[in-house]
Amino acid sequence: MKILVFSQYFYPENFRINALCQELVRRGHAVTVVTGYPQYPLGRLYDGYGFDIPYETSWNGVTIHRVKVHPRGKGLAGMLRNTMDYVVEAEKWVKNCRERFDAVYVFEVSPVTVGLPAAAYKKKFHVPMFFNLQDLWPENVEEVLGIRFAPVTWCINRIVDRIYTASDKILCASQGFTQNLRSRGVAPPKLVYWPQFCPDVHLEGARRPEIYPEDTFNIVFAGNLGDAQGLDLMVEAAKQLKGSPIRWFLVGDGRARARLEQKVQSCGVTKEVTFVGRVDAWDADRYVHFADCAYLSFQDNRLFNMTLPAKLQTYLACGTPILAAAGGESAQLVGENGIGLVCPPRLEELVETARRAAAMTDDQRRAMSQAARAFYEANFTMDRLVTILEQMLAEEIRKQKD
Numbered sequence: 001m002k003i004l005v006f007s008q009y010f011y012p013e014n015f016r017i018n019a020l021c022q023e024l025v026r027r028g029h030a031v032t033v034v035t036g037y038p039q040y041p042l043g044r045l046y047d048g049y050g051f052d053i054p055y056e057t058s059w060n061g062v063t064i065h066r067v068k069v070h071p072r073g074k075g076l077a078g079m080l081r082n083t084m085d086y087v088v089e090a091e092k093w094v095k096n097c098r099e100r101f102d103a104v105y106v107f108e109v110s111p112v113t114v115g116l117p118a119a120a121y122k123k124k125f126h127v128p129m130f131f132n133l134q135d136l137w138p139e140n141v142e143e144v145l146g147i148r149f150a151p152v153t154w155c156i157n158r159i160v161d162r163i164y165t166a167s168d169k170i171l172c173a174s175q176g177f178t179q180n181l182r183s184r185g186v187a188p189p190k191l192v193y194w195p196q197f198c199p200d201v202h203l204e205g206a207r208r209p210e211i212y213p214e215d216t217f218n219i220v221f222a223g224n225l226g227d228a229q230g231l232d233l234m235v236e237a238a239k240q241l242k243g244s245p246i247r248w249f250l251v252g253d254g255r256a257r258a259r260l261e262q263k264v265q266s267c268g269v270t271k272e273v274t275f276v277g278r279v280d281a282w283d284a285d286r287y288v289h290f291a292d293c294a295y296l297s298f299q300d301n302r303l304f305n306m307t308l309p310a311k312l313q314t315y316l317a318c319g320t321p322i323l324a325a326a327g328g329e330s331a332q333l334v335g336e337n338g339i340g341l342v343c344p345p346r347l348e349e350l351v352e353t354a355r356r357a358a359a360m361t362d363d364q365r366r367a368m369s370q371a372a373r374a375f376y377e378a379n380f381t382m383d384r385l386v387t388i389l390e391q392m393l394a395e396e397i398r399k400q401k402d
Contacts, residue, residue, distance in 0.1 A: 001393060002030045002100075006118040007107035008069070008086045010035035011059050012046060014281060016310055017107040019199045023386050025061035032101070033062055034090050034117070036069030039082075041224050041254045043072040067093055074255065083111045090117035094124065102397050104129045106167075112137040112156070115163035122166055128396035130389075131167040132194070133177055139303045164190075168396050171389075176306025176329050192392065197385040198313035198376065201285045208290045211274060216247045217358040219323060220291035222284045223311040225254030230299040230345055233325060235263050237350045238272040246272070246358050248295070251287045253278040289318040292365065293340070293357050297325040300345045305329065316376035321368035323357050325350045339372040 003024060010033050011018045021031045037055075038046040049055060051068055058064060067089035072082035094117050104127060106118045115131055122129040138156040141147045164170060164186050171194035172178040178191050212218045225231060231250070238248050250260070250273070257275065264273045276287065288294050294315040298304035305328025312330055315322050322340030324331050335342040341357050343349035360368075 001102045001390075001397065003032070003103055003105055003393070004101040004118075004121065005031060005033040005105045005107060006035075006090060006114055006121075007033060008036050008111070008114050009040050009107075009109065010038075010064065011062075013038045013040045015040075015107070015109065016196055016198075019382060020107075020197075020386065020389075021062045022060050023199075023382055024390075027386070027390065031062050032065065032099075034065045034067065034093055036082075036086050036089075037066055037071075039069075039071040041226070043074055043078065043255065045071055065093060083113055087113050087116050090114075091120050093117070094120045097121070097124075100125050101127060103127055103393050105393075106131045106163075107134075108132055109134040110140060112140075112160055112163065115166070116159065119163055119166035126400070128168040128393070128400055129166055130169045130171060130393065130396075131163060132171045132173075133181075134173050134196075136177060136180055136303060136306065139180075142303075169392060174306055174308040174329050180306060194385065194388065195308055195380060196310045196313055197382040198310070198317045198380050199382050201289065201314075201317045203282075203286055203289055203318075206286045206289070209287055211249070211276070212290060213247065216245045217292050218247050218249060218290075219293045219295050219354070219357070220249045220251060220287050220320075221295040221297070222251040222288050222314065223309070225250060225252055225257045225260060227256050228299055228304070229256075230297045230325070231256065231260055232263060233297060233345055233347060233350060234295060235260060235267055235269065235273060236347050237354060238264075238269040239267040240347065240351045241354060242269065242272060244355070244358065246354055248273045249276055249287065249291070250274070251276040251279060251284050285314065285318055288315060288320050291320055293323040294318070294320040295323050295325070296330060296334070297345060298327075298330070300327060308333070313376065313380040316372045316380060319369045319373035319376075321357070321360075321365055321372065323354065325353070337371060337375050339368055339375055 007017045009015050024031050037049050055066055069085040070081055072079045104118045104121055106115050108114050118129055137160050138153045169192055170190050171192050173196055175193055178193050181191055264270055308330055322334050324334045324340055324342045325345045331342045334340045341353050343353040
């Protein structure tokens, strides 16, 4: 199959779409990605990239077309310009494109507008369109950005309806997303629960990170350090737990890092909380695997309660017990399958649950570790989920030809 992918983010940015495209190529498919210039998560262009600098046109067998998208920076205006840049420039690419692909795949991690140029390509060439839904709109704008202005909501709903109507299949990252779209009136045959996969973890010969003390209970968070993750709660818990053997490690980077570092200083927990920074995927897996617990948290709102974040699958693949300060679908998955401890995202509950985690016996942690790995192998492997995707793509392509 020849597959055209629209994704505002791609290699060297660290998103699951990278692994998906590589796996499809490995299976013999031809994959082309229309993407922007790398700038996530800090909102500025990566070193070595610029609009007047030559860039790669292929990566591990994947053909790349980069369109001119200005970095989002830190403000709302920059974010809006970044969003519209991709739509305008990618639609220009579609207008000039003469190559026919068998199917279109959209990787939507925000913003939803990434689906507009894909819908334009589908209309031009009459091929099936798959929309991989990672965020809900307009809920994302209302809950994350706090924008509840009727004209904005109306405009976003118009965009969303256009994209959902154009899509032949909408791949929902959680069961909650599937239910939400049904209540929105999206035709059930379009909706497929297709959670995010995690490439298997290979840590043969890996050593325990030297910054992990031997005599402490080490809890790691690995991922984007953003406001949505609600990491202030973790810092406040570290303050309450001063004097205990519990230590917290943040692996990754993001727009909230500077603010969190200031909070760690003001709370006097520089010994208890360590910022590791951004590392490559293998090293991030190493930090997770050798931790005593992996930390999962969100802000407490209805949108995040419907979310299954990609880091959850990574934690499971690493076989690490999970400490989840969250509600909704993620908390239910962790609590009901014996793969960790769960509490509401509130300070008193997190402090108490962290103490319970640190008090677990080796046998209890080993049982959770084994359960986590088994749940990953049964539900979230790349091989399983990409095979399902291949079958769906082939079926929709066959229908179009019939």
